[in-house]
Amino acid sequence: MPNYETRLRRTGISRRTALMGMSAGVATLAMPRLGRAADDTIRIGFPTPLTGPFAAEARDQVKCAELAVKLVNDKGGVAGRKVELLVRDDKLNAGEAATRTLELIEKDKVHAIVGALSSAVQLAVNEVTRARGVIYVSISQSDTINEVKDFSKYTFHEALNPHMTTAAVARQTIKKGMKVAHLVADYAYGHEMLRGFKRAQTAIGAESVGEILHPFGAADYSTFMPRLMSLRPDVLCISNFGRDQANAIKQAVDFGIKQQMKIVVPVILHNQRLAVGPDVFEGVVGGANYYWGLETQNKTAAEFNKAFRAANGGAIPTDYGAYGYSGVGSLLQAMQAAGGTDTDKVIAVLEGLQYDLTKGPQHYRKCDHQSVQSVLVLESKKKSAMASENDLFAIVASDPGADEMLRSCGELGHAT
């Protein structure tokens, strides 16, 4: 062990080196940025959390978004212009996402932004795009982004929203007179899902026996289990996302919760089901925007799967991946129809656009720009019932898209 003085001296040196390094860094930053050469490529910015607990879903989104761009470019591009996708890692952090988005707009001169996976992060992206007047197609679940407070004419929401998914799942799983408990991630997504479930269960006539909010990104859920069991509910709604979903369900199953009650989630995640295996997820019911198994009953899904398989060595697209395809795809369709990237023209087209990219007809409702689309309810299959390793879910219900699924424009605060 060195004596105290040598230690001091050494720290002194490293500190000086650090200072030198820092000033060099500042000098680089201060250098004038080289402007991007003017060309007529259409650039779409795509912030998504490539690192962190939602990375699996994020990478699927990128693959699908790239597929959408590739298919358009193969056909000669949009209005004769090539399309380029600029993917940025938002690190699942609102500040990081806002910075990356601003960079995409200012430095890379993107024509529109699609992306973000976390509900909190998408609201940060929306803040930036709204202030800069850039079109943003969100592909993360949110109820608030369509409400007047967060909405702007540049904001479009391609993803399902908590209101739609929880209502569809509750219809299939909660019956009148049942007791319902909630385990909820303590951030925007969890809160919105909880609100959706409670609204749906009240309409059905079921009773809420308890709500437990857990910290976002927790690794251990065991400490919540004794309490949940003591509430003796018929249904347990677990409203969290990504690895939180996998860990929470796995640990609930360890505690024998499935023998006592049914586990229900607002969104059942393809990748998380893969991450923890069929035995853990068996019988869990949840909502989804897309499932590859739709291909047997839906022509668009079959075409989308085929294109994805061709581009990705035979792999199948996942639920959150499909959002990347429909988000970028619908925007490019609108740009094609508008004959270019003029923001106001593209917005006007998007508001009247009828599109069918992954699973059947969709359109953006004019007042709040929410995509009206079908909602799937899936049940995780038991191991013995799986026909192949990709045969994860049975489709319990597929509610076709209708304006009545959504909260009314008046309720969201829009002029009607």
Next chain:
Amino acid sequence: MDLSLIIMQLFSGIALGAVLVITALGLTIVFGMLGVVNFAHGALFMIGAYAGLYLASLTGSFWWGLLLAPILVGAFGMLIELVLVRRLYGRSIDDPLLLTFGLSYILVEGVRIVFGSDGIPFPTPSQLIGVVDLGVGFFPKYRLFVIALVAVVLLVLWLMLEKTRVGLIVRAGARDPLIMRVLGVDIGKVWLAIFGLGVGLAALGGVLAGPMRSVNPEMGTLVLAEAFVVTVIGGLGSIVGAVVAGLMVGICISMVALFAPEMATIVMFALMAAVLLIRPQGLFGLKGRA
């Protein structure tokens, strides 16, 4: 709120604490004996989980994974000590810190490249699936097993350090390596073994956590933070401190989860702040060490 719920909550806390103890122990031993803050500890915890899973699937038995993974990863730890860490002894504390910090990135990326970023299912061993009736409620068999195994590992470690000649050399080596060298002890070998032991404990923690949590490349990140908190509360370098603080943090998280669930993670840091205010060196830490 009835008593049985509180008892169940206590059990959850002890099981949680057991995982914390085993990971914090490796961190604190390496710091206490070698003065190295091992920032790769979380990554090695993750490597342990993957190694355990891989060996279990290779041999078809969880038990082989549980036995072999800590040994193999421990040996890998010795290689790290020999090739990398050894060169930095005697330098300031931040050199090995930066080295292991960089190493953790390499390990995580390496696992991403080999196994992918998605999680991999780590099934609970068939003998330990299900719950046990504790009289007041049902508790997962696997978590009871974890508590028992950690208790055994602690006992063995304690006996080794306090009752054997090797333990004596190790303890003396931590106090004054120069005198040990004068006495003819090859202190380099002792340090090698200690680093291997610390890494092996991280790996054991990883294998044990595997069937409870999803196994993924980032699983060590949170664990590293938890292990540091436990180590700081217990006192840097103190083994008893790691045990007491680990259980304390586990039980504290569990009890807070009962009354204010959304605070469950923050309470760990609040506890650390409180302890540092009263005893800056931690509960069992020596003055002047930190």
